[in-house]
Amino acid sequence: MRYRDLCLRALAALAVAVAPTLVRAQGAAPLRIGFICPASGGSADFGTSARLGAELAVQEINEAGGFLGRPVQLVARDDQANPDRGRAVAEELVLKEKVEFTIGFCNTGVAMKSLDVFQDNKHLLLVPVSTGSAVTAKYPAAESFVFRLSPRDRVQAAFIVNDIVERRKLTKVAVFADRTGYGEGGFKDVVGFLAERGLQPVYTARFDLGVQSLAAEVQAAKAAGAQALVGYSVGPELAVLAQARRDAKYDGLMYGPWPMSFRTVWDKSGGGAEGALMVQSIIPNLANERRSSFIARLKRHAGSQSVASLMAAAQTYDAVHLMLRALFQTRGDGSAASLKHALENLDKPYVGVVTTYERPFSKADHDAFTMNMVWLGTWRSGEIRFQYPEDEKRASFIRRKQ
The missing domain is CATH 3.40.50.2300 (Response regulator)
Incomplete structure (x- = not known):
């Protein structure tokens, strides 16, 4: 049935x-x-x-x-x-x-x-x-x-920082966030969870909604040795960040909360979102x-x-x-x-x-x-996929709130 x-x-x-x-x-x-x-x-x-x-x-x-x-x-x-x-x-x-x-x-x-x-x-x-x-x-x-x-963002920020620091053992992180209440909250959450692990961002950037370019900021993050970028904003602005990442030929990882999965990010970034990672509650x-x-x-x-x-x-x-x-x-x-x-x-x-x-x-x-109920997704050829194959295998099992 x-x-x-x-x-x-x-x-x-x-x-x-x-x-x-x-x-x-x-x-x-x-x-x-x-x-x-x-x-x-x-x-x-x-x-x-x-x-x-x-x-x-x-x-x-x-x-x-x-x-x-x-x-x-x-x-x-x-x-x-x-x-x-x-x-x-x-x-x-x-x-x-x-x-x-x-x-x-x-x-x-x-x-x-x-x-x-x-x-x-x-x-x-x-x-x-x-x-x-x-x-x-x-x-x-x-x-x-x-x-x-x-x-909530504290769950997402903790999940992102855990993947960067605990799973991948990276220590140099750049944090980008818009100046809205959403961006401000996400910025504080990410920086706070990094601080709990004894880390400070190697570079931070704040921007307004409607920003047209973040090329200079991504270049600065790259020069600071950032191994991963975390962007906290909504679809159009995350697309700008992804495009800047592509133009700067930045080969580090790019993370974001769930808006990184918006179709806008892929369509407006000119392919710059390929490989970008994001928190998801559901993945096909x-x-x-x-x-x-x-x-x-x-x-x-x-x-x-x-x-x-x-x-x-x-x-x-x-x-x-x-x-x-x-x-x-x-x-x-x-x-x-x-x-x-x-x-x-x-x-x-x-x-x-x-x-x-x-x-x-x-x-x-x-x-x-709770954090056990979300997944790490990634953009692959215009579609959201599981970043880790083992997660895709486990996705059929129910994850209940802890």
């Missing part, structure tokens, strides 16, 4: 199991889910991917009968990767549209500007894409209505039927639209299904307190496409990923 059919049967069975205990006073009124990500601007590549993942999940849920006969509706808003715009649409969804809960945010700076809208109004927010460490640190988890289903793997089936369905749903980030799409797809699982567990109680309790005490594992979420959250921890 295909994975999609198993998902639909599981949803239907779950609905039947809880239906007798629920009062269906709302009839066929749609269950409205808020969704916030950039659909335009420089971050549209991963915002569009996230939306496609959310749409596919909603489509499948509705094919299985929706939520107890109620169609599920995605109420989507474009935050334009702008913090002020992000806050405005957050207020619209929470205060005016009064959606059941919200899934959203790709950019850390945009998320940080809006978090108090959700917290102050006791409205549950599940972040499927943004990875800035501060997003789930602003409020103590025991009191917070903010959860995340993506590997033919041996994993669950993921292969999802990727095929996602491509059909996307049609002519580009899925620039498989991670953004897959994590958002899992986020929608996980929230519906929590809503079933509360027996239809959509209050933030009830949903928070359900997520912190998930009674049955959710078999997602990224991983199996057994106990993804607790009262003390609202981040679903």
Whole structure:
């Protein structure tokens, strides 16, 4: 039986199991889910991917009968990767549209500007894409209505530094980062983890979004003897770094967090991203039927639209299904307190496409990923592949949160 059919049967069975205990006073009124990500601007590549993942999940849920006969509706808003715009649409969804809960945010700076809208109004927010460490640190988890289903930057930075220093035994590292909240957080994380190993960067560079060239900076890093470059930014700027690496004929390693995997990086770097390494929660793997089936369905749903980030799409797809699982567990109680309790005490594992979420959250921890759950990916001839063959062999085994 295909994975999609198993998902639909599981949803239907779950609905039947809880239906007798629920009062269906709302009839066929749609269950409205808020969704916030950039659909335009420089971050549209991963915002569009996230939306496609959310749409596919909603489509499948509705094919299985929706939520107890109620169609599920995605109420989507474009935050334009702008913090002020992000806050405005957050207020619209929470205060005016009064959606059941919200899934959203790709950019850390945009998320940080809006978090108090959700917290102050006791409205549950599940972040499927943004990875800035501060997003789930602003409020103590025991009191917070903010959860995340993506590997936070402290996990990614630790993973990168571990590969550079522990696995490859390199000691000379250059760190590049943009000046946004995302870049600042990643820069501090990388430098901090290097310092724990008694190392300091041999060269650092900071730049603004929209930078057109980093050639001089890469040449300086090369002259400083850097054996590896770590770039912390988003797709377009990482493409600029990759292009500069190619032009400078820099033959050291280049690492980045998950945005290094954006299609933008490959397309705009003129091949400079070949061999670049990045943290990934999901990498295409033919041996994993669950993921292969999802990727095929996602491509059909996307049609002519580009899925620039498989991670953004897959994590958002899992986020929608996980929230519906929590809503079933509360027996239809959509209050933030009830949903928070359900997520912190998930009674049955959710078999997602990224991983199996057994106990993804607790009262003390609202981040679903630990370092053992991510992989090192690399660009090879325009495709993301596993860097290490042994990882590809192990990818079919479930990695649960430690």
